[in-house]
Amino acid sequence: xxxxxxxPSHSVIEKGQTxxxxxxxxxGHDNLYWYRRVMGKEIKFLLHFVKESKQDESGMPNNRFxxxxxxxxxxxxxxxxxxxxDSGVYxxxxxxxxxxxxxxxQGTRLTVV
Amino acid sequence: SQQGEEDPQALSIQEGENATMNCSYKTSINNLQxxxxxxxxxxxxxxxxxxxEREKHSGRLRVTLDTSKKSSSLLITASRAAxxxxxxxxxxxxxxxxxxxxxxxxxxxxxx
Numbered sequence: 001x002x003x004x005x006x007x008p009s010h011s012v013i014e015k016g017q018t019x020x021x022x023x024x025x026x027x028g029h030d031n032l033y034w035y036r037r038v039m040g041k042e043i044k045f046l047l048h049f050v051k052e053s054k055q056d057e058s059g060m061p062n063n064r065f066x067x068x069x070x071x072x073x074x075x076x077x078x079x080x081x082x083x084x085x086d087s088g089v090y091x092x093x094x095x096x097x098x099x100x101x102x103x104x105x106q107g108t109r110l111t112v113v
Numbered sequence: 114s115q116q117g118e119e120d121p122q123a124l125s126i127q128e129g130e131n132a133t134m135n136c137s138y139k140t141s142i143n144n145l146q147x148x149x150x151x152x153x154x155x156x157x158x159x160x161x162x163x164x165x166e167r168e169k170h171s172g173r174l175r176v177t178l179d180t181s182k183k184s185s186s187l188l189i190t191a192s193r194a195a196x197x198x199x200x201x202x203x204x205x206x207x208x209x210x211x212x213x214x215x216x217x218x219x220x221x222x223x224x225x
C-alpha cells in the first residue's frame with residue numbers, strides 16, 4: 001500500500017511567485033492534514049480536511065495560503081504570493097478517522113529567495 | 114510555552130543501551146503519537162497511545178502515558194546506530210478535531 005506522497009520534494013522560488021504543493025493521501029483516508037515546519041521551529045498544524053470539506057483551518061497563517069481538496073482525494077496547497085518567511089518544510093498527513101494514527105509524507109522543502 | 118515539550122533535547126548513547134525520552138503536555142488529549150524523523154526526511158509514525166491506555170509496546174519500543182501528570186515516555190531498548198534520529202511527540206487534542214500539536218523533539222545519537 002502506497003503511503004502519503006508529496007510533490008515536489010523540493011521547490012525554490014523567488015519572493016512574489018506562486019507555488020503549488022500537492023499531497024496524495026493514503027487511499028481510503030478521509031482525513032487529510034497539512035503541517036509545516038519553518039526556521040527550525042516546531043511542526044505546526046495548518047488545516048484539516050474531511051473528504052473535500054475543510055474541518056479546521058485555524059492554523060493557516062494568512063490569506064496567501066489556499067488549500068483545496070476537490071473530490072476528496074488529493075489536496076493542493078497554494079502559496080500566492082510567496083514571502084521569505086514561508087520557507088520551510090510542508091508536511092501532509094492522512095488518517096482513516098479521528099483518534100487514529102496520522103501518517104505523514106516525506107514533506108516538501110520550500111525555499112523562497 | 115509549548116503544548117508538547119520533549120526532554121531531553123539531545124541524547125547521546127552507545128549501541129545496546131536503552132534510550133528514554135519524555136514528553137510533557139498541558140491540555141486534555143485524545144491520544145499521543147510518537148514519530149521519528151531521520152536527517153530532515155519525512156515523519157515516520159511509531160506508536161499511538163490513547164488517553165485511556167497506560168502502556169503500549171511495539172518491537173523495541175515501549176510507550177507509557179500518565180494523564181494525571183500529563184506526560185509520556187518513549188523507551189527504545191537495545192538501541193542501534195540506525196535509531197539515530199529526532200523523535201517527536203504529538204498530542205491529539207480533545208477538541209473534537211484531530212489537530213496534532215508537536216513538541217520540540219529529542220535528537221538521539223546512537224554511536225556504534
